[in-house]
Amino acid sequence: MPAVEEVSLVSLANTREGSSAVMVALSMTCKGESGEVVILMPKIINKLAWVKFRGSTKVIEGKIKFSISFSSVKHILAKDDCVKINVRSKLFKYSALSIDVPNNDWSKWQEMRPYNMLETGKVHPTTVSIVVTAYKCKKETVLSKLYTDSDFTDFRLATSEGSVPVHKAYLAAHSDVFKAMLSNEWKETTTGEITMKGVTIETLQHLKEYMYLGTVPNDGLRPLLLIARCYLIEDLEQHCIRKLAENVTGKSLFSLLEFACDNNIPELSFALVVMTENIDVNHANKLKNKKAVLDSQKSKKSQQ
Missing domain, CATH: 2.60.210 (Apoptosis, Tumor Necrosis Factor Receptor Associated Protein 2; Chain A)
Incomplete structure (x- = not known):
């Protein structure tokens, strides 16, 4: 059979x-x-x-x-x-x-x-x-050829889901953190890869697409923004903040403000405030109040 x-x-x-x-x-x-x-x-x-x-x-x-x-x-x-x-x-x-x-x-x-x-x-x-x-x-341009190249890559961005092949020179060109890491005898330099905990393979692909092709995705911007801040990739950070702010809605406003506060990203909070003039802020306030009530109920149950 x-x-x-x-x-x-x-x-x-x-x-x-x-x-x-x-x-x-x-x-x-x-x-x-x-x-x-x-x-x-x-x-x-x-x-x-x-x-x-x-x-x-x-x-x-x-x-x-x-x-x-x-x-x-x-x-x-x-x-x-x-x-x-x-x-x-x-x-x-x-x-x-x-x-x-x-x-x-x-x-x-x-x-x-x-x-x-x-x-x-x-x-x-x-x-x-x-x-x-x-x-x-x-x-194909030279950059797009390098993006698809797998024969001459000399480093990998890894996560629990897998890894993405890259070139050390491109990492160093986009991030001073990567440059310092690759210029010294760090563990990552000897193993040929850096493991990013809590990151999906899709986010690593988005990071590579930005470094080689200059594109920023429509979805998955929050984890990409955190990587950009962690590794001091300022241009990518600004792109992510602008795109999140431009697409904010009444439903997503509170969630994004909470994300900005939890991760200490004041630039995102400011951008959201600027962009909220034409959206239903009252809806966001209702969600915030509802969350506060739910948190209070959970707290009372845990104390009983």
Whole structure:
């Protein structure tokens, strides 16, 4: 009996990622045997690229390893364009950005990070959601080539979810803290990586995107702002503060002010005050009062 009993592949519109994105959900029912299935239903993304996936299971030391690989090729309508794809999966804690899509033949299978499953002999239905974004791009610049480079990177930004390869020179150019660290015999210098506790792999990717490409994300700005302050990356800090303040609403105002106070970021508090003239501050006050009542109730219960 094959390890993968049932396989289905569906695509859904993902408005948060934009019209160029397709959310792919692979649903597999796996048993405690090794096996493999190739998904022969490639999905088209914005008439730019075709992407197909391959799922497999493997028994290692009494555990089932579930892995996903993907391959891509350009759509015929985009044969003369520079096309790249982004592949993301929270379950696999995987984020591969700016993958070049070949013109004719399918690219080599690229494996995502394996996912540990249950002990052998047990049936475990698993649904893996993967967001694939295809987009046109201009001819690569030196910086974009360095961003996608993996052969000559000499350092890694690490977290419990994985690590992101970078170049020491870029770290030092953006941060005096990194420069001092890499110029001396610190532990991080000898191991070739620095571990950032409590940081997601997505935040590290955002940090790398800013250093190499100068882009700032729409989401995940708070943890990125904390990294910028910790490592004295002033330009990134200012970008994050401005973007948070520009997008503040009555619902998010109190939460952002609390975040600014808890992390001693007076610049953010000031920016929020400046930007709150045209939003419903009364709504934020109601949330603040409601939180105070809940905190008081929790305190009374703990004392009883």
